[in-house]
Amino acid sequence: MSDRSTTGKMTSHRIWFPADLPQDVRKRAEEHIRRMWKNTTKECELWISGRDRQLGAGFGVRAYAVAPQIVPSLVERLMDLAMARNNKIHDVGLELHGRVVSAGERYQDDMQTVQKAYDEQQKILTERVKEDGRVSEALSKGAKDVYVYAQTNIVCELRSEQASKIVVEAIADYLELTMECLDLLVDELRRRGLAGGVVGYRLWRDLDRLVIDEIRVNDEDVLVWLLYPAKRVAHS
Amino acid sequence: MGTKMGSGRLKDQFGDRFNQGQPAWSGEKGGECLIGGVKQFGEHEVREVSAGGYELSKGGVVVGSFRSGRIDPDRVVFPLGHGTRLEVSNQGTREILAPEKAMLGGLIASDGGNHFYCRHDKKTGRYVCYYTTRFASEDRGLMELFDSLFEAVYDKTPGHYGSENMRKGYISSKGVFYDLSDIDIKTGPDEFRVPREHLDHAGKQAYLTGFFSGDGNVSVCRRGGRVGYMVRVYSSCREGLEGVRDLFLDLGFHPHEIHDEIRVRETRTETYFTFSIPTEEHPRFIHEIGSYNSEHRKKFEDMERRAGRDYE
Numbered sequence A: 001m002s003d004r005s006t007t008g009k010m011t012s013h014r015i016w017f018p019a020d021l022p023q024d025v026r027k028r029a030e031e032h033i034r035r036m037w038k039n040t041t042k043e044c045e046l047w048i049s050g051r052d053r054q055l056g057a058g059f060g061v062r063a064y065a066v067a068p069q070i071v072p073s074l075v076e077r078l079m080d081l082a083m084a085r086n087n088k089i090h091d092v093g094l095e096l097h098g099r100v101v102s103a104g105e106r107y108q109d110d111m112q113t114v115q116k117a118y119d120e121q122q123k124i125l126t127e128r129v130k131e132d133g134r135v136s137e138a139l140s141k142g143a144k145d146v147y148v149y150a151q152t153n154i155v156c157e158l159r160s161e162q163a164s165k166i167v168v169e170a171i172a173d174y175l176e177l178t179m180e181c182l183d184l185l186v187d188e189l190r191r192r193g194l195a196g197g198v199v200g201y202r203l204w205r206d207l208d209r210l211v212i213d214e215i216r217v218n219d220e221d222v223l224v225w226l227l228y229p230a231k232r233v234a235h236s
Numbered sequence B: 001m002g003t004k005m006g007s008g009r010l011k012d013q014f015g016d017r018f019n020q021g022q023p024a025w026s027g028e029k030g031g032e033c034l035i036g037g038v039k040q041f042g043e044h045e046v047r048e049v050s051a052g053g054y055e056l057s058k059g060g061v062v063v064g065s066f067r068s069g070r071i072d073p074d075r076v077v078f079p080l081g082h083g084t085r086l087e088v089s090n091q092g093t094r095e096i097l098a099p100e101k102a103m104l105g106g107l108i109a110s111d112g113g114n115h116f117y118c119r120h121d122k123k124t125g126r127y128v129c130y131y132t133t134r135f136a137s138e139d140r141g142l143m144e145l146f147d148s149l150f151e152a153v154y155d156k157t158p159g160h161y162g163s164e165n166m167r168k169g170y171i172s173s174k175g176v177f178y179d180l181s182d183i184d185i186k187t188g189p190d191e192f193r194v195p196r197e198h199l200d201h202a203g204k205q206a207y208l209t210g211f212f213s214g215d216g217n218v219s220v221c222r223r224g225g226r227v228g229y230m231v232r233v234y235s236s237c238r239e240g241l242e243g244v245r246d247l248f249l250d251l252g253f254h255p256h257e258i259h260d261e262i263r264v265r266e267t268r269t270e271t272y273f274t275f276s277i278p279t280e281e282h283p284r285f286i287h288e289i290g291s292y293n294s295e296h297r298k299k300f301e302d303m304e305r306r307a308g309r310d311y312e
Helices: A024-036 A068-082 A111-129 A133-140 A175-191 B010-019 B099-111 B140-154 B174-181 B201-215 B238-250 B279-288 B294-306
Strands: A002-006 A010-016 A043-052 A057-065 A088-097 A145-150 A152-158 A165-172 A198-204 A211-217 A221-229 B038-041 B044-048 B054-058 B061-066 B070-072 B075-081 B084-089 B092-097 B112-121 B126-137 B159-163 B166-171 B216-223 B226-235 B259-263 B270-277
Touching: A010 A024, A024 A068, A024 A088, A043 A068, A057 A068, A057 A175, A057 B259, A068 A088, A068 A175, A111 A145, A111 A175, A111 A198, A111 A221, A133 A211, A133 A221, A152 A175, A165 A175, A165 B259, A175 B216, A221 B259, B038 B075, B054 B075, B061 B075, B092 B099, B092 B201, B099 B112, B099 B126, B099 B140, B099 B201, B112 B174, B126 B140, B126 B174, B140 B166, B140 B201, B201 B216, B201 B226, B201 B238, B216 B294, B226 B238, B226 B279, B226 B294, B238 B270, B270 B279, B279 B294
Parallel strands: A145 A221
Antiparallel strands: A002 A010, A010 A088, A043 A057, A043 A088, A057 A165, A152 A165, A152 A198, A211 A221, B038 B044, B044 B054, B054 B061, B070 B075, B075 B084, B084 B092, B112 B126, B126 B166, B159 B166, B216 B226, B226 B270, B259 B270
16 A cells, blocks of 8 residues: 555545455455544545546546445445456545545536537637647648547536445546446446436536647548646656 | 467467567577678677587677577677577667567556565564565456466466456566566556666567557547547556657657646546557557557457548
8 A cells, every 4th residue: 555645634545556456455445444544534535547448438436435334345346346348447545534525526517518518618629729730721721620529527426325425537538438438337336336316417627728639630621639738747 | 570460369479479580599590690700799799609609709808608699780689588688789788678578567567566575474583575576457368468478588377366357467486576676667556667778679569569458548539420549558657658658759659748637536636647649650550569458459450440441
């Protein structure tokens, strides 16, 4: 196990890495909870990050629990779910909070609102990429349409009897693919009795930061991929 | 080097790939002969000896003798054991990884581990240390590949355990641990360094194949009847990913810049790093790098089928 950060109010540990076995996760969660859960701990956040290799989409599942005894079985069941479909799991972690952080995790838009926000985003981005020299040149040479694929994060809040709250996130190049990944996870959470109904969704975006990753010019159209630039890191 | 898109068992394809056009280390020479039995590389000289094999000398002093070697136009390569080779060229000498070991390194960097831990034994009062090199995957083909590579490099068969949806292959060997640690294959649970200085062209290709098999991603973008693919490499280790991107640059690819894949959380934002391979280089990527991951292979087959039709 490794500490990511430790403060007086919060401890964060990664309890599983790609070279570990799925069954390791329960034992480590038990050990971590036993050692680190204090009287001041108000809530445990557990997260699983992965990638759906069939769809090529990233995902994250987070669950919040106020009772320490349910954490090991919850993380084990979520791990089992996340590993379905030959998914790649990046990591699994636990974070103990000195406050109830799940109250701040509110994703309660309906799908119509999300779709509207996405359409608006696509319009803004399409106009912006048309200003790029390569795109405008292709349009002047006869390309008719510009299609934008931008990193699309959809976060979904779910009710749960097992946990205080479950939040699922999917990340892909466009809304349909993102929703396909998200729906698969949500359906599976509900089928396994881990989650109840969907409370709502939210399209997360930071349009000003998106930059062009790739431009493909065809005879008829121009396809543009946008991603978030990497923050510079100091190398030791 | 041929494509890895052929049919047949992965293990056989692995054998085909590494034996293709490569002389065996049996004293058989490569495509070239030493003219007059001697070849000069700067201050190093490689001489064929009458009893068989080669002598390497520097400044007139013999510094090594080898039973076999491979003569290339611009270098001579001698086997050193455990998948390591000595390359002698005008740039001097360096230890390089055989493609099998380079690919094993790529696999371990993506989905493996190489570590030890020591505990104090109260009965004996001594410290007992355990060394493990391991790889875990949900993909049976990748586990087969890990076994084949390990056997080829270390002549050891990994043990296995795990569940139906994920198997783990492991070797408990201090020697293997230190051999891989020496080149920083895996410097932390999800930190790695690319041993670029120990990779020749074939080694770079092999390392990338191993790494992409674990941490590569192929996604499909559909728009009406048209289909586009994105080939990306992901990692949470920024520095390691920069090393991977450098290998692509060394091989003449033009990978895009590294970007963030941001994950949203109330308490903080989590980031993975990624870069993509330009579309025009996808065919070359499939043939020269490729992947042993079954999901990637299915998509590559789709990409090749669509090539010349609606695949941009």
